[in-house]
Amino acid sequence: xxxxxxxxxxxxxxxxxxxxxxxxxxxxxxxxxxxxxxxxxxxxxxxxxxxxxxxxxxxxxxxxxxxxxxxxxxxxxxxxxxxxxxxxxxxxxxxxxxxxxxxxxxxxxxxxxxxxxxxxxxxxxxxxxxxxxxxxxxxxxxxxxxxxxxxxxxxxxxxxxxxxxxxxxxxxxxxxxxxxxxxxxxxxxxxxxxxxxxxxxxxxxxxxxxxxxxxxxxxxxxxxxxxxxxxxxxxxxxxxxxxxxxxxxxxxxxxxxxxxxxxxxxxxxxxxx
Numbered sequence: 059x060x061x062x063x064x065x066x067x068x069x070x071x072x073x074x075x076x077x078x079x080x081x082x083x084x085x086x087x088x089x090x091x092x093x094x095x096x097x098x099x100x101x102x103x104x105x106x107x108x109x110x111x112x113x114x115x116x117x118x119x120x121x122x123x124x125x126x127x128x129x130x131x132x133x134x135x136x137x138x139x140x141x142x143x144x145x146x147x148x149x150x151x152x153x154x155x156x157x158x159x160x161x162x163x164x165x166x167x168x169x170x171x172x173x174x175x176x177x178x179x180x181x182x183x184x185x186x187x188x189x190x191x192x193x194x195x196x197x198x199x200x201x202x203x204x205x206x207x208x209x210x211x212x213x214x215x216x217x218x219x220x221x222x223x224x225x226x227x228x229x230x231x232x233x234x235x236x237x238x239x240x241x242x243x244x245x246x247x248x249x250x251x252x253x254x255x256x257x258x259x260x261x262x263x264x265x266x267x268x269x270x271x272x273x274x275x276x277x278x279x280x281x282x283x284x285x286x287x288x289x290x291x292x293x294x295x296x297x298x299x300x301x302x303x304x305x306x307x308x309x310x311x312x313x314x315x316x317x318x319x320x321x322x323x324x325x326x327x328x329x330x331x
Contacts, residue, residue, distance in 0.1 A: 095112060095113035095114065096112050096113070096114075096151070097112065098110050098111055098112055098148065098149075098150065098151075098155075101113070101116045101119060102116070102119045102123070103144070104123045104126075104127055105127065105144075106126070106127060106130055106141060106143075106144055106145060107123065107126055107127070107144055107145050107146075107147050108144050108145070108146045108147065109122070109123070109147050109149065110146060110147065110148045110149065111148070111149035111150075111151070111185065112149075112151050114151065114187070115149050115151055115185045115187060117187070118149070118185065118186055118187060119149075121199065122147065122149075122186075122199065122202055125199055125202065125203055126147070126202065126203065126206050129203050129206065129207070129236070129237075130206065130210070133207065133210060133236055136289050136293075137214075137289060137292075137293040137296065138293055139210055139213075139214060141210070141213060145178075145179060145180065145181065145206065145209050146179060146180040146181070147180075147181055147183070147202070147206075148180065148181070148182045148183070149183055149184075149185050150182065150183070150184050150185060151185050151188055152184070152185070152188050153169070153184060153188075153192075156171075156172075156182065156183075156184040157171065159182065160174045160182060161174070161176050169192070170192055172184050172189060172192060172193050172197075172198060172201055173198070173201040173202065173204065173205045174205065175205040175206075175208035175209050175212070177209075177212060178209050178212035178213045178216065178217055179209070180209070181202070181205035181206055181208070181209055182205070183198060183201055183202050183205060184198060185198075186198035186199055186202075200237050200238065200239050201237075201239075203236075203237040203238075204233040204234060204237040204239060205233070207232060207233040207236050207237060208229065208233050211224060211229060211232055211233070211296060212224075214296060214297055215229075215296060215297060215299075218297070219297045219298065221297075221298075224296075224299065225261070225262045225299055226261050226262060226263075226264060226267045226272060226276065227258055227259075227261035227262065227267070227272070227275075227276045227279055228276070228279070228280070228295065228296065228299050229276075230267075230272065230273055230276040230277075231276035231277055231278075231279045231280030231283075232280055232296060234273060234276060234277040234280070235277050235280040235281060235284070239277070240277065241271075241273070241274035241275070241277045241278060242274055243327055245271050245274050246271075246274060246275070246278065246323060246327045247327050247328060247329075249271070250323060250324060250327060250328055255320050255323060256270055256275065257312075257316050258279055258312065258315055258316055258319060259312055259316075261275065261276060261279075278319070278322070278323060278326075278327070279319060280292075281322075282318065282319045282322040282323075283295065283306075283315075285322070286318060286322075287306050287307070291305060291306050291307065292305075292306075294306075302315065
């Protein structure tokens with residue numbers, strides 16, 4: 059369950075995996091040969107990220123580095139974001155170690171939890187080398203991008219704008235859309251057939267988000283917003299999600315957004331197979 063102090067991401071449907079490789083600007087090895095092989099210590103750094111992991115998981119750093127740096131650059135261009143310091147990336151070697159190190163409101167951490175970001179300075183993921191059977195190697199790489207986008211959003215929404223916490227629907231929609239983690243169209247189509255299309259503002263409630271396909275729908279909200287209003291206005295909305303008219307234009311209300319989003323869903327998801 060997602061709470062106001064703890065976020066999780068569970069990959070439920072992927073239609074494509076990113077092709078990954080080492081960049082020409084490889085991270086710098088900063089381990090210095092200290093620590094034992096199974097200690098999670100600083101192993102490498104790149105311009106915007108520090109990578110903490112065991113020696114065995116250091117093999118994935120180049121791939122993760124390529125993805126995170128390239129996506130950071132892309133999103134910075136699209137939304138006018140820029141960061142001048144680093145984000146810590148903690149890669150845990152197995153589910154038990156990962157679950158013992160995440161922030162969760164109860165002791166019962168979901169078995170499907172594979173990534174987490176709760177502030178602007180750190181993301182946590184399970185190693186893509188040891189994520190089976192819950193998730194594949196490629197899925198965890200997308201989760202790493204998703205969580206990094208959360209860290210960026212925290213910087214813009216919380217640190218820069220001085221707000222408290224982003225609403226679920228735009229926080230998760232931003233992370234999922236820009237990480238290219240697509241919804242399951244069958245789920246959305248069935249909700250359309252059943253007449254169960256929710257309202258955007260309902261997803262501000264964590265329980266409703268969890269119990270009503272919040273990850274799937276939040277992607278489509280962001281998909282609709284970008285197609286209708288463009289990156290510049292959505293960038294403003296990311297900073298000021300409670301100020302709809304200020305962000306998206308005069309006369310735009312939540313009622314108009316819901317109507318337009320529902321029409322978008324019906325037009326784009328009703329007949330998908």
